[in-house]
Amino acid sequence: MSSATDNSAYNNKDNDASLDVNTRSTNAQLPSRSFHVEQLEDRDRYMTLSIGPQHPGSGHMRIIVVVDGDIIVSADPDVGYVHRGEEKMSESRTFVQNVPHIERPVIHDSSNILYSYCLAVEELIGLQTPERAKYLRAILAEIDRIQYTLYWLAILGIFIGHSTMFMWATADRELFVELADMASGNRITHSYIIPGGVRNDLPDVFADKAFKFIDYFERKRLPEYHKIFYDNPLFRQRSEGVGVLSRSDAISLGVTGSVLRASGIDYDVRKREPYDIYSDIEFEVPISKAGDSFARSILPIYDIQQSINIIRQCLAKMPPSGQIRAKLQPNPRGPPGEAYRRVESGRGALGHYIVSDGTPKPYRHKMSVPSVRNLTAMPHLLKGARLADLPVIYWSLNIWPVEIER
Numbered sequence: 001m002s003s004a005t006d007n008s009a010y011n012n013k014d015n016d017a018s019l020d021v022n023t024r025s026t027n028a029q030l031p032s033r034s035f036h037v038e039q040l041e042d043r044d045r046y047m048t049l050s051i052g053p054q055h056p057g058s059g060h061m062r063i064i065v066v067v068d069g070d071i072i073v074s075a076d077p078d079v080g081y082v083h084r085g086e087e088k089m090s091e092s093r094t095f096v097q098n099v100p101h102i103e104r105p106v107i108h109d110s111s112n113i114l115y116s117y118c119l120a121v122e123e124l125i126g127l128q129t130p131e132r133a134k135y136l137r138a139i140l141a142e143i144d145r146i147q148y149t150l151y152w153l154a155i156l157g158i159f160i161g162h163s164t165m166f167m168w169a170t171a172d173r174e175l176f177v178e179l180a181d182m183a184s185g186n187r188i189t190h191s192y193i194i195p196g197g198v199r200n201d202l203p204d205v206f207a208d209k210a211f212k213f214i215d216y217f218e219r220k221r222l223p224e225y226h227k228i229f230y231d232n233p234l235f236r237q238r239s240e241g242v243g244v245l246s247r248s249d250a251i252s253l254g255v256t257g258s259v260l261r262a263s264g265i266d267y268d269v270r271k272r273e274p275y276d277i278y279s280d281i282e283f284e285v286p287i288s289k290a291g292d293s294f295a296r297s298i299l300p301i302y303d304i305q306q307s308i309n310i311i312r313q314c315l316a317k318m319p320p321s322g323q324i325r326a327k328l329q330p331n332p333r334g335p336p337g338e339a340y341r342r343v344e345s346g347r348g349a350l351g352h353y354i355v356s357d358g359t360p361k362p363y364r365h366k367m368s369v370p371s372v373r374n375l376t377a378m379p380h381l382l383k384g385a386r387l388a389d390l391p392v393i394y395w396s397l398n399i400w401p402v403e404i405e406r
Contacts, residue, residue, distance in 0.1 A: 019284040019302060046073060051390070053081045061401040063378075063394070067387055075382035075390075077375055082405045087365050094331055094360040095121045095195055103189040105369065106403040109148035110189040111140045111180075112345035113369075113403075117352045119275055119341035121195040124356045125334040127326050133197035134276040135318035139210075140183055140192050141343070142307040142314075147176040148346035149300045152398065156297060157229075159391035160238060165229050172221055175213045182206050195332070197325025207315050214308045222305065230298050239294035243381040243393035246291055253377050256370045257348025258303065258398050261287045262295040269344040281313050293389075296396035300346075331360035347371055347398045371403040 051063040062078040086105055090098045102117050103110035115137060122129065129137075150173035157165030177187050183202055184190035192199050229235060245255070250263035260267055268285045270278040286302035288295035336358045342351030348370030355364040374397045381393050 019286040019306075020288070049387075061404070063390070065382070065387070065390070070387045072382050072385050072387060072390065075379050077378055079375075079401065079404045082402050084402075084405055086406045087367060090365045091362050095125070095362065096328070096332070098362070098365075099194055100189070100191045103191065105367070105406045106148075106345075106347075106371075106400050107189050108151045108400075109144050109346045111137075111144040111193055112343055113350055113367075114191070114193045115141055116341050116343040116350055117354075118193050118195050119343070120339040120352045120354045123339040123341060124337055124354060125195065125332050127196040127328075127332075129197050129276065129326060130323035131277075132201075132319045132322040133324045135314045136183075136198045136202065136324060137193050138277055138281070139202075139311055139314045139318075140180060140190065140198075142310045143176050143180050143183075144190075145307050145346045146304050147173050147180065149304055150176070152300065152346070152395075152400075153225075156392075156395045159395045160235065162229065162232075162235065165225075168221075168225070168228075172217060175217060179206070179210055179213060182209065194325065196328055197323070199325070201324050210311065210315060214311060218305065218308050222301065225301060230294075230301070236294060238389070239292065239297055239392050239396070240290075241292050242389050243293045243296075243385060243396065244291045245296075245377055245381060247289075249380065250291070250377075253373075253380060255348070255374050255377050255397075257345070257374070258299040259296055259374050259377065259396075260348065261285065262299050263291040264289040269342055269349050273342070275341070275343060277314070277317075280317070281310055283310050283313075293392045293396040296398065297392070300398070303346075333358060333360045342368065345370060347374065347400060347403070349373075367406045369403045369406060371399045371401065374399050375404065 045068060047067050049065045049067060051065055053060055053062045060082045062081070064076040064078055066073040066075075084104055086101060089101065093101075098117070099114065103114050106113050121127075150169045154166045154169035154173070157163065157169065180190055180192075181187045183206060184192040184199065186192075245253075245259070245263050247263045247265060250260050250265060255263075256267075264287060266285055266287050269275075270283075271285060283306045286299050286306065288299060334356055336356055338353070338355045340351055340353040342349050344350075349368070350370055351368040353364075353366045353368065354362045357363040377397055378394060378399070381397075382390060385393060
């Protein structure tokens, strides 16, 4: 069984390639307030606000905020508005039947949440994935990482009142939605990755169109994103030095993904625990030492560049032909046992823990999703911050609220 995340591993230095993103930061932080409203004598001076749930404002959750003027005294994320019961539901379905609904908690990054599930099932059943299928999996996983990040960036534009950013990212995302549709036949949730491989092969025109789309996006659109958004002095004023998460706090809180790397910690599951073909792919891990909302907001854009690099390598190195999935018996099963496998999703480390009792259905199934781990940083960073800073701090934490309700 693969081991779960060990925070001590974040401090280990290795030879992984990493991209140190230079971000300007004042490293300023408003003083933290460590008291609770219940302990205050003069309670009348404080106001309790309910932010959300609304879409696309706070997302599918509510944040209960206590303020002293415009200073946040405490913030309590209130989740539970889109409960799906995915874990329990999967225990009444076979390993293969679980494929479509496992994607639902995070439909914009559906391939990655399904990827780790299939890796765990394959370990339990003893399936060997064909070589071509491994490349096909990585291609769609990186496509979904890009389209998820663009959706996340569009919502960030809404949060800070930058309507152009919302429209640009939403429109550009269609390039990658179209590629995913060509590969899988579905625009959003693809059910493409299955235990033992993938559902179908790529059409002949896929590679040409993929190179055309990613070349256009990398050479024309990404530079324009920096000009209109990340070099925008208003956005930098609202995000630099705001919501600073120190390296030590990032480790102790257990955050993951771009939130962890924005605090100077070089950690990516694709590097630390390579799965399928990632050990044969060369890419860098973008990091920053600023730890503020600006660093957490810009790192996903550098992640897109690395995903484009990975897609190019996969298309070039992939065997030109071959099997795309292992042959499965009806209702496949393996011996009793347990497995935990994880991948690097668009939000960070995402894993599935499955216990098998030897039947075609999981005896127990648990998901370890990055949004739950990044949520722990929200009350920590919002305490002592100004109310106007809440949107950029919150969304820079790369949380997908629906994923929490699994």
